[in-house]
Amino acid sequence: xxxxxxxxxxxxxxxxxxxxxxxxxxxxxxxxxxxxxxxxxxxxxxxxxxxxxxxxxxxxxxxxxxxxxxxxxxxxxxxxxxxxxxxxxxxxxxxxxxxxxxxxxxxxxxxxxxxxxxxxxxxxxxxxxxxxxxxxxxxxxxxxxxxxxxxxxxxxxxxxxxxxxxxxxxxxxxxxxxxxxxxxxxxxxxxxxxxxxxxxxxxxxxxxxxxxxxxxxxxxxxxxxxxxxxxxxxxxxxxxxxxxxxxxxxxxxxxxx
Amino acid sequence: xxxxxxxxxxxxxxxxxxxxxxxxxxxxxxxxxxxxxxxxxxxxxxxxxxxxxxxxxxxxxxxxxxxxxxxxxxxxxxxxxxxxxxxxxxxxxxxxxxxxxxxxxxxxxxxxxxxxxxxxxxxxxxxxxxxxxxxxxxxxxxxxxxxxxxxxxxxxxxxxxxxxxxxxxxxxxxxxxxxxxxxxxxxxxxxxxxxxxxxxxxxxxxxxxxxxxxxxxxxxxxxxxxxxxxxxxxxxxxxxxxxxxxxxxxxxxxxxxxxxxxxxxxxxxxxxxxxxxxxxxxxxxxxxxxx
Ligand SMILES: Nc1ncnc2c1ncn2[C@@H]1O[C@H](COP(=O)(O)OP(=O)(O)OP(=O)(O)O)[C@@H](O)[C@H]1O
Ligand SMILES: [Mg+2]
Numbered sequence: 001x002x003x004x005x006x007x008x009x010x011x012x013x014x015x016x017x018x019x020x021x022x023x024x025x026x027x028x029x030x031x032x033x034x035x036x037x038x039x040x041x042x043x044x045x046x047x048x049x050x051x052x053x054x055x056x057x058x059x060x061x062x063x064x065x066x067x068x069x070x071x072x073x074x075x076x077x078x079x080x081x082x083x084x085x086x087x088x089x090x091x092x093x094x095x096x097x098x099x100x101x102x103x104x105x106x107x108x109x110x111x112x113x114x115x116x117x118x119x120x121x122x123x124x125x126x127x128x129x130x131x132x133x134x135x136x137x138x139x140x141x142x143x144x145x146x147x148x149x150x151x152x153x154x155x156x157x158x159x160x161x162x163x164x165x166x167x168x169x170x171x172x173x174x175x176x177x178x179x180x181x182x183x184x185x186x187x188x189x190x191x192x193x194x195x196x197x198x199x200x201x202x203x204x205x206x207x208x209x210x211x212x213x214x215x216x217x218x219x220x221x222x223x224x225x226x227x228x229x230x231x232x233x234x235x236x237x238x239x240x241x242x243x244x245x246x247x248x249x250x251x252x253x254x255x256x257x
Numbered sequence: 258x259x260x261x262x263x264x265x266x267x268x269x270x271x272x273x274x275x276x277x278x279x280x281x282x283x284x285x286x287x288x289x290x291x292x293x294x295x296x297x298x299x300x301x302x303x304x305x306x307x308x309x310x311x312x313x314x315x316x317x318x319x320x321x322x323x324x325x326x327x328x329x330x331x332x333x334x335x336x337x338x339x340x341x342x343x344x345x346x347x348x349x350x351x352x353x354x355x356x357x358x359x360x361x362x363x364x365x366x367x368x369x370x371x372x373x374x375x376x377x378x379x380x381x382x383x384x385x386x387x388x389x390x391x392x393x394x395x396x397x398x399x400x401x402x403x404x405x406x407x408x409x410x411x412x413x414x415x416x417x418x419x420x421x422x423x424x425x426x427x428x429x430x431x432x433x434x435x436x437x438x439x440x441x442x443x444x445x446x447x448x449x450x451x452x453x454x455x456x457x458x459x460x461x462x463x464x465x466x467x468x469x470x471x472x473x474x475x476x477x478x479x480x481x482x483x484x485x486x487x488x489x490x491x492x493x494x495x496x497x498x499x500x501x502x503x504x505x506x507x508x509x510x511x512x513x514x515x516x517x518x519x520x521x522x523x524x525x526x527x528x529x530x531x532x533x534x535x536x537x538x539x540x541x542x543x544x545x546x547x548x
Binding site: 052091094 | 418421424425427428431432434435436437438439440441442
């Protein structure tokens with residue numbers, strides 16, 4: 001296997017006194033989609049924020065392209081080729097689709113590259129081309145998600161950190177967006193770190209998966225193997241053969257404990 | 258004819274209010290704090306220019322003094338953010354408000370020490386000239402104020418909608434977190450916004466001192482400009498300008514058609530009416546963020 005492009009080693013991040021990430025290590029290889037699953041509050045978003053420099057870790061190393069990047073300012077991290085597509089879209093609501101895309105390319109000054117990337121975005125998300133003069137705040141939720149991903153692409157990243165792109169979308173839209181992510185991965189060789197609660201969709205897309213719980217990685221493996229695992233089946237895919245009470249008892253003896 | 262002249266001089270005053278209001282809104286949008294020293298910044302810009310150009314002070318040529326004083330005002334805005342505002346970042350917004358009010362006192366005091374308390378006028382090439390337009394006789398300064406404000410508005414529009422820095426300023430004020438994610442150096446961009454607010458205050462001050470006189474308490478009309486910003490919808494740049502124009506025009510007409518004293522309270526009466534019927538201001542850009 002190739003050297004990983006992103007290596008995270010024993011990273012710990014805090015919100016004041018609260019330790020949200022408790023020693024996380026993982027690897028992402030070029031061209032891979034790595035998925036991170038976990039319940040609410042597991043620390044998935046915090047992990048992505050720590051990689052993108054919006055938060056600084058107290059401990060640990062983050063190595064990207066053979067350089068240590070932990071604690072760098074977010075704009076330096078974007079310049080290195082890591083782009084964070086945040087949870088909840090976070091578009092610039094009063095700016096047009098086009099202006100949002102331009103801001104995605106803020107760290108680049110190569111006009112040719114920016115035009116090329118804009119065409120690329122429009123080829124994957126034709127709806128954004130139709131709506132380029134519309135204010136982003138007036139787009140539908142799904143369109144906003146597409147804009148958030150497209151805006152991320154405008155930075156010509158080497159890796160995209162995607163935080164719950166399925167959040168609040170209909171199953172059909174999730175399918176559409178994940179289909180586009182798949183194409184970006186195969187056609188553009190785009191490397192992705194995908195945080196999801198929708199384990200089904202995520203494991204379908206990813207090569208490798210990690211499961212987080214209260215700030216730690218408790219399980220990892222090839223996506224197809226994780227998909228078969230009983231714990232994932234029960235806990236994240238919502239296969240409920242027994243009653244809720246039964247389920248709660250089961251929680252106490254998950255295999256990773 | 259008379260009404261037309263009232264209108265023009267009201268508009269000229271309104272331009273100055275509008276420019277101060279613009280400063281309020283720029284800073285509010287960028288940092289969600291209100292800089293209550295914005296009016297005093299305007300007064301300072303006026304005195305700095307007077308100090309550079311009037312013959313009893315340095316006596317520099319007017320056209321040389323302009324860029325220097327705008328440069329000074331921009332630098333002051335930037336340094337204020339860099340050295341003070343950023344230090345108290347994370348404190349409550351009340352802290353920023355109190356700080357800027359205190360700063361206003363300091364600026365007034367300093368201006369009094371340096372330039373004295375007598376009203377002074379900016380010596381400028383347009384002083385005393387008139388333009389005749391149909392049957393109207395207009396002060397050249399009033400016309401200049403309106404023209405400069407129009408040009409500045411257009412310039413700001415182009416800056417905010419076409420340039421990278423302008424777009425980044427908009428982005429950083431609409432969604433700060435997203436701006437960080439896009440790799441926009443938000444703190445630096447905010448520093449530039451304070452600088453821009455300083456320059457705009459400087460321009461307002463120069464216009465004000467060219468068409469009337471200033472003394473250290475002139476900055477208190479910042480309160481009227483604040484009312485104008487609220488009338489326009491705090492958070493909208495065109496709204497701030499429009500609010501300023503409305504206040505500027507309403508003043509002379511109120512004193513003419515109601516009674517002399519009413520020009521003082523008319524802006525605030527209008528403010529109350531607007532707050533009751535359109536609490537977000539006349540030109541607000543409030544939108545619900547979609548999930
Ligand atoms: N700004 C904050 N201040 C304090 N604690 C926070 C903050 N943001 C998150 N936390 C805490 O850190 C922990 C991890 O949060 P995080 O947002 O990373 O979870 P998550 O896995 O992304 O959850 P979700 O699936 O709900 O998005 C949680 O316990 C949360 O309460
Ligand atoms: Mg999250």
